[in-house]
Amino acid sequence: MLNLKNKTGSLIVVFFLTVFSSKAGYIPNTEENKVGHDTTAVIVNMDDRAIPEFPLHSSMEGFVTDYTRSHDELFEKLKTTKSNYFTTIDKIFLQRNIPVELKYLAIVESKLKTNARSSVGAVGVWQFMPGTAKTFGLKITEKYDERQHLWKSTVAAAKYIEYLYEFFEDWLLVVASYNSGPAPVLNAIKKSGSKSFWKLQYFLPKETRLHVKRFIATHYYFEGKGSLVTLGKSETDKYLKEVEEFNEKQLPADEQKEEDDTSNTFMTQLVAVMINEKEIKLTLKK
Numbered sequence: 001m002l003n004l005k006n007k008t009g010s011l012i013v014v015f016f017l018t019v020f021s022s023k024a025g026y027i028p029n030t031e032e033n034k035v036g037h038d039t040t041a042v043i044v045n046m047d048d049r050a051i052p053e054f055p056l057h058s059s060m061e062g063f064v065t066d067y068t069r070s071h072d073e074l075f076e077k078l079k080t081t082k083s084n085y086f087t088t089i090d091k092i093f094l095q096r097n098i099p100v101e102l103k104y105l106a107i108v109e110s111k112l113k114t115n116a117r118s119s120v121g122a123v124g125v126w127q128f129m130p131g132t133a134k135t136f137g138l139k140i141t142e143k144y145d146e147r148q149h150l151w152k153s154t155v156a157a158a159k160y161i162e163y164l165y166e167f168f169e170d171w172l173l174v175v176a177s178y179n180s181g182p183a184p185v186l187n188a189i190k191k192s193g194s195k196s197f198w199k200l201q202y203f204l205p206k207e208t209r210l211h212v213k214r215f216i217a218t219h220y221y222f223e224g225k226g227s228l229v230t231l232g233k234s235e236t237d238k239y240l241k242e243v244e245e246f247n248e249k250q251l252p253a254d255e256q257k258e259e260d261d262t263s264n265t266f267m268t269q270l271v272a273v274m275i276n277e278k279e280i281k282l283t284l285k286k
Contacts, residue, residue: 052242054226055235057198060216067217074111075221082112085125089154096158099229104218105175106157108211114148123147126157136160170233172197172212176204179211197232 124147188203
Protein backbone atom coordinates (compact mmCIF):
# COMPACT_ATOMS: atom_id res chain seq x y z
CA MET A 1 0.00 0.00 0.00
CA LEU A 2 1.13 3.54 -0.64
CA ASN A 3 2.04 5.63 2.36
CA LEU A 4 -0.35 8.42 3.31
CA LYS A 5 1.25 11.60 4.53
CA ASN A 6 -0.36 13.76 7.20
CA LYS A 7 -0.49 16.88 5.03
CA THR A 8 -2.55 15.23 2.33
CA GLY A 9 -4.79 13.50 4.83
CA SER A 10 -5.65 16.84 6.38
CA LEU A 11 -6.49 18.24 2.95
CA ILE A 12 -8.92 15.40 2.38
CA VAL A 13 -10.67 16.14 5.65
CA VAL A 14 -10.82 19.83 4.78
CA PHE A 15 -12.23 19.01 1.36
CA PHE A 16 -14.94 16.74 2.73
CA LEU A 17 -15.96 19.26 5.35
CA THR A 18 -16.59 21.66 2.51
CA VAL A 19 -18.42 19.22 0.30
CA PHE A 20 -20.76 17.81 2.87
CA SER A 21 -21.47 21.05 4.69
CA SER A 22 -22.32 22.98 1.52
CA LYS A 23 -25.38 21.10 0.31
CA ALA A 24 -23.36 18.95 -2.05
CA GLY A 25 -25.12 16.14 -3.80
CA TYR A 26 -24.29 13.02 -5.79
CA ILE A 27 -24.99 11.87 -9.28
CA PRO A 28 -26.26 8.31 -8.85
CA ASN A 29 -24.54 5.51 -10.73
CA THR A 30 -27.25 5.15 -13.35
CA GLU A 31 -26.87 4.15 -16.98
CA GLU A 32 -27.33 7.79 -17.95
CA ASN A 33 -24.42 8.94 -15.79
CA LYS A 34 -22.16 5.93 -16.17
CA VAL A 35 -18.86 6.50 -17.98
CA GLY A 36 -16.97 3.34 -18.79
CA HIS A 37 -17.09 1.80 -15.31
CA ASP A 38 -19.25 1.58 -12.24
CA THR A 39 -17.51 4.05 -9.95
CA THR A 40 -20.19 5.73 -7.86
CA ALA A 41 -21.08 9.39 -7.91
CA VAL A 42 -19.31 12.65 -8.44
CA ILE A 43 -19.69 15.76 -6.30
CA VAL A 44 -22.01 18.36 -7.79
CA ASN A 45 -23.86 21.59 -7.13
CA MET A 46 -21.90 23.22 -4.24
CA ASP A 47 -24.52 26.01 -4.19
CA ASP A 48 -23.46 26.87 -7.78
CA ARG A 49 -19.88 27.47 -6.64
CA ALA A 50 -17.62 25.32 -8.79
CA ILE A 51 -14.86 23.23 -7.28
CA PRO A 52 -11.59 24.08 -9.08
CA GLU A 53 -11.27 22.04 -12.26
CA PHE A 54 -8.30 19.83 -12.93
CA PRO A 55 -6.14 21.77 -15.39
CA LEU A 56 -5.15 20.42 -18.79
CA HIS A 57 -1.68 21.44 -19.90
CA SER A 58 -1.94 24.04 -22.68
CA SER A 59 0.12 21.88 -25.05
CA MET A 60 -2.39 19.04 -24.72
CA GLU A 61 -5.60 20.67 -25.91
CA GLY A 62 -5.11 19.92 -29.60
CA PHE A 63 -3.65 16.48 -28.90
CA VAL A 64 -6.63 15.44 -26.77
CA THR A 65 -9.08 16.63 -29.41
CA ASP A 66 -7.31 14.87 -32.28
CA TYR A 67 -6.56 11.66 -30.40
CA THR A 68 -10.05 11.18 -28.99
CA ARG A 69 -11.63 11.93 -32.37
CA SER A 70 -9.46 9.35 -34.14
CA HIS A 71 -10.11 6.73 -31.43
CA ASP A 72 -13.80 7.39 -30.86
CA GLU A 73 -14.97 4.16 -32.46
CA LEU A 74 -12.54 2.02 -30.47
CA PHE A 75 -13.34 3.75 -27.18
CA GLU A 76 -17.08 3.40 -27.65
CA LYS A 77 -16.64 -0.28 -28.43
CA LEU A 78 -14.58 -0.79 -25.28
CA LYS A 79 -17.28 0.88 -23.19
CA THR A 80 -19.83 -1.68 -24.32
CA THR A 81 -17.71 -4.82 -24.68
CA LYS A 82 -15.18 -4.47 -21.86
CA SER A 83 -17.25 -3.09 -18.99
CA ASN A 84 -16.51 -6.25 -16.99
CA TYR A 85 -12.79 -5.60 -17.45
CA PHE A 86 -13.21 -2.09 -16.06
CA THR A 87 -15.11 -3.51 -13.10
CA THR A 88 -12.37 -6.04 -12.34
CA ILE A 89 -9.58 -3.46 -12.58
CA ASP A 90 -11.54 -0.99 -10.44
CA LYS A 91 -12.02 -3.61 -7.73
CA ILE A 92 -8.33 -4.48 -7.55
CA PHE A 93 -7.15 -0.88 -7.67
CA LEU A 94 -9.60 0.15 -4.95
CA GLN A 95 -8.40 -2.71 -2.75
CA ARG A 96 -4.83 -1.46 -3.10
CA ASN A 97 -5.78 2.22 -2.81
CA ILE A 98 -4.69 3.05 -6.35
CA PRO A 99 -6.59 5.60 -8.45
CA VAL A 100 -9.05 3.68 -10.60
CA GLU A 101 -8.49 6.14 -13.45
CA LEU A 102 -5.17 4.43 -14.03
CA LYS A 103 -7.15 1.65 -15.69
CA TYR A 104 -7.04 3.78 -18.83
CA LEU A 105 -3.35 2.96 -19.02
CA ALA A 106 -4.36 -0.58 -19.97
CA ILE A 107 -6.28 0.78 -22.94
CA VAL A 108 -3.16 2.54 -24.18
CA GLU A 109 -1.05 -0.53 -23.49
CA SER A 110 -3.17 -3.20 -25.12
CA LYS A 111 -6.68 -1.99 -26.00
CA LEU A 112 -7.69 -4.32 -23.14
CA LYS A 113 -6.71 -7.45 -25.08
CA THR A 114 -5.58 -10.31 -22.84
CA ASN A 115 -3.84 -11.95 -25.79
CA ALA A 116 -2.02 -8.79 -26.90
CA ARG A 117 1.65 -9.42 -27.71
CA SER A 118 4.17 -6.76 -28.68
CA SER A 119 7.10 -7.16 -31.04
CA VAL A 120 9.51 -7.08 -28.07
CA GLY A 121 7.71 -9.79 -26.08
CA ALA A 122 5.34 -7.84 -23.80
CA VAL A 123 2.12 -9.79 -23.23
CA GLY A 124 -1.39 -9.26 -21.93
CA VAL A 125 -3.65 -6.38 -20.96
CA TRP A 126 -0.84 -4.79 -18.97
CA GLN A 127 1.91 -5.66 -21.47
CA PHE A 128 4.37 -7.18 -19.03
CA MET A 129 7.82 -8.19 -20.17
CA PRO A 130 8.86 -11.60 -18.77
CA GLY A 131 11.33 -10.25 -16.22
CA THR A 132 9.01 -7.61 -14.80
CA ALA A 133 6.11 -10.06 -14.74
CA LYS A 134 8.08 -12.54 -12.64
CA THR A 135 9.34 -9.79 -10.33
CA PHE A 136 5.76 -8.89 -9.47
CA GLY A 137 4.52 -12.42 -8.95
CA LEU A 138 3.33 -13.72 -12.31
CA LYS A 139 4.14 -17.24 -13.46
CA ILE A 140 5.20 -17.94 -17.03
CA THR A 141 5.56 -21.50 -18.23
CA GLU A 142 5.40 -23.27 -21.59
CA LYS A 143 1.76 -24.15 -20.94
CA TYR A 144 0.47 -21.13 -19.06
CA ASP A 145 1.23 -17.43 -19.01
CA GLU A 146 -0.36 -15.46 -16.16
CA ARG A 147 0.25 -12.23 -18.05
CA GLN A 148 -2.87 -13.20 -20.01
CA HIS A 149 -4.96 -13.64 -16.85
CA LEU A 150 -6.85 -10.39 -16.23
CA TRP A 151 -7.14 -10.62 -12.45
CA LYS A 152 -3.62 -11.86 -11.75
CA SER A 153 -1.97 -9.48 -14.21
CA THR A 154 -3.92 -6.53 -12.81
CA VAL A 155 -2.75 -7.38 -9.28
CA ALA A 156 0.81 -7.43 -10.62
CA ALA A 157 0.25 -4.13 -12.44
CA ALA A 158 -1.05 -2.58 -9.22
CA LYS A 159 2.09 -3.70 -7.40
CA TYR A 160 4.28 -2.30 -10.15
CA ILE A 161 2.40 1.00 -10.13
CA GLU A 162 2.82 1.19 -6.35
CA TYR A 163 6.53 0.61 -6.74
CA LEU A 164 6.88 3.29 -9.41
CA TYR A 165 4.88 5.82 -7.41
CA GLU A 166 6.94 5.25 -4.28
CA PHE A 167 9.96 5.98 -6.46
CA PHE A 168 8.77 9.05 -8.41
CA GLU A 169 5.80 10.46 -6.42
CA ASP A 170 4.46 11.84 -9.69
CA TRP A 171 1.69 10.17 -11.68
CA LEU A 172 2.84 11.33 -15.10
CA LEU A 173 6.32 9.94 -14.41
CA VAL A 174 4.70 6.71 -13.24
CA VAL A 175 2.91 6.40 -16.59
CA ALA A 176 6.12 7.23 -18.44
CA SER A 177 8.20 4.72 -16.49
CA TYR A 178 5.52 2.05 -16.89
CA ASN A 179 6.20 2.31 -20.61
CA SER A 180 9.96 2.68 -20.67
CA GLY A 181 11.11 1.45 -17.29
CA PRO A 182 12.51 3.77 -14.59
CA ALA A 183 16.00 4.19 -16.11
CA PRO A 184 15.05 6.36 -19.13
CA VAL A 185 12.92 8.59 -16.90
CA LEU A 186 15.76 9.01 -14.41
CA ASN A 187 18.07 9.82 -17.31
CA ALA A 188 15.62 12.44 -18.61
CA ILE A 189 15.41 14.00 -15.15
CA LYS A 190 19.20 14.22 -15.01
CA LYS A 191 19.55 15.72 -18.49
CA SER A 192 16.72 18.22 -18.14
CA GLY A 193 17.41 19.19 -14.56
CA SER A 194 13.69 18.92 -13.85
CA LYS A 195 11.20 16.39 -12.48
CA SER A 196 8.33 17.92 -14.44
CA PHE A 197 7.16 15.74 -17.30
CA TRP A 198 6.45 18.82 -19.41
CA LYS A 199 10.05 19.98 -19.06
CA LEU A 200 11.80 16.61 -19.39
CA GLN A 201 9.54 15.02 -22.02
CA TYR A 202 11.87 15.67 -24.96
CA PHE A 203 14.65 13.80 -23.19
CA LEU A 204 12.44 10.70 -23.13
CA PRO A 205 12.06 8.22 -25.99
CA LYS A 206 9.39 9.47 -28.40
CA GLU A 207 7.16 6.45 -27.75
CA THR A 208 7.26 7.08 -23.99
CA ARG A 209 6.46 10.76 -24.44
CA LEU A 210 3.48 9.88 -26.63
CA HIS A 211 2.44 7.13 -24.22
CA VAL A 212 1.85 9.68 -21.47
CA LYS A 213 -0.07 11.98 -23.79
CA ARG A 214 -2.23 9.12 -25.07
CA PHE A 215 -3.03 8.17 -21.49
CA ILE A 216 -4.13 11.72 -20.68
CA ALA A 217 -6.27 11.91 -23.83
CA THR A 218 -7.87 8.52 -23.12
CA HIS A 219 -8.62 9.60 -19.56
CA TYR A 220 -10.33 12.76 -20.85
CA TYR A 221 -12.42 10.74 -23.28
CA PHE A 222 -13.78 8.36 -20.65
CA GLU A 223 -14.02 10.78 -17.74
CA GLY A 224 -14.80 13.99 -19.58
CA LYS A 225 -12.17 15.78 -17.50
CA GLY A 226 -8.83 15.31 -15.79
CA SER A 227 -7.91 14.04 -12.33
CA LEU A 228 -4.80 14.00 -10.21
CA VAL A 229 -3.34 11.20 -12.35
CA THR A 230 -3.29 13.61 -15.31
CA LEU A 231 -1.20 16.08 -13.31
CA GLY A 232 2.46 16.15 -12.38
CA LYS A 233 3.55 16.64 -8.78
CA SER A 234 3.94 20.42 -8.96
CA GLU A 235 0.57 20.70 -10.70
CA THR A 236 -0.96 18.50 -8.01
CA ASP A 237 0.44 20.64 -5.21
CA LYS A 238 -0.92 23.76 -6.89
CA TYR A 239 -4.33 22.18 -7.43
CA LEU A 240 -4.64 20.98 -3.83
CA LYS A 241 -3.77 24.47 -2.63
CA GLU A 242 -6.54 25.88 -4.82
CA VAL A 243 -8.97 23.36 -3.32
CA GLU A 244 -7.94 24.35 0.19
CA GLU A 245 -8.37 28.05 -0.63
CA PHE A 246 -11.74 27.26 -2.22
CA ASN A 247 -12.82 25.54 0.97
CA GLU A 248 -11.83 28.51 3.13
CA LYS A 249 -14.02 30.85 1.09
CA GLN A 250 -17.17 28.75 1.30
CA LEU A 251 -18.47 29.62 4.77
CA PRO A 252 -18.14 32.56 7.16
CA ALA A 253 -16.19 31.69 10.30
CA ASP A 254 -19.25 31.44 12.57
CA GLU A 255 -21.12 29.21 10.13
CA GLN A 256 -18.02 27.06 9.61
CA LYS A 257 -17.68 26.58 13.39
CA GLU A 258 -21.34 25.58 13.68
CA GLU A 259 -21.01 23.14 10.81
CA ASP A 260 -17.80 21.71 12.27
CA ASP A 261 -19.43 21.18 15.66
CA THR A 262 -22.30 19.22 14.17
CA SER A 263 -20.37 17.15 11.66
CA ASN A 264 -17.16 15.98 13.35
CA THR A 265 -18.39 12.48 14.21
CA PHE A 266 -20.08 12.05 10.85
CA MET A 267 -17.00 13.39 9.08
CA THR A 268 -14.73 10.72 10.53
CA GLN A 269 -16.97 8.03 9.09
CA LEU A 270 -17.34 9.82 5.77
CA VAL A 271 -13.63 10.10 5.18
CA ALA A 272 -13.25 6.39 5.85
CA VAL A 273 -16.07 5.53 3.46
CA MET A 274 -15.23 8.03 0.76
CA ILE A 275 -11.50 7.54 0.71
CA ASN A 276 -11.77 5.44 -2.45
CA GLU A 277 -14.39 7.46 -4.26
CA LYS A 278 -13.79 8.94 -7.66
CA GLU A 279 -13.13 12.57 -6.87
CA ILE A 280 -11.14 12.31 -3.65
CA LYS A 281 -9.18 9.09 -3.52
CA LEU A 282 -6.46 10.47 -5.75
CA THR A 283 -5.45 13.05 -3.18
CA LEU A 284 -4.22 10.23 -0.99
CA LYS A 285 -1.34 9.62 -3.36
CA LYS A 286 1.06 12.13 -1.96
